[in-house]
Amino acid sequence: MPQLHLYVSDDVAAALRARARERGVSVSKLLAEIVTRDARRAWPEGWLERVTDAWTDPWPTVDDPPPDERRSL
Numbered sequence: 761m762p763q764l765h766l767y768v769s770d771d772v773a774a775a776l777r778a779r780a781r782e783r784g785v786s787v788s789k790l791l792a793e794i795v796t797r798d799a800r801r802a803w804p805e806g807w808l809e810r811v812t813d814a815w816t817d818p819w820p821t822v823d824d825p826p827p828d829e830r831r832s833l
Contacts, residue, residue: 764795 768776780790 776787776790780787783790785793
């Protein structure tokens with residue numbers, strides 16, 4: 761199993777140690793859980809459609825004037 765190394769501030773290290781102690785696990789185990797959970801996270805299904813449906817401006821077409829010329833119309 762690969763081993764990873766990282767650097768964090770003293771404050772972050774203290775917070776991680778405290779959280780690991782509260783959960784009864786090692787800091788290494790806690791970090792492995794956090795990284796694994798984040799690495800497996802995927803974009804929710806349909807996220808692109810929700811984002812693009814929220815746009816109110818229509819997609820420009822070849823016949824549309826450039827944006828700076830639209831303001832003068």
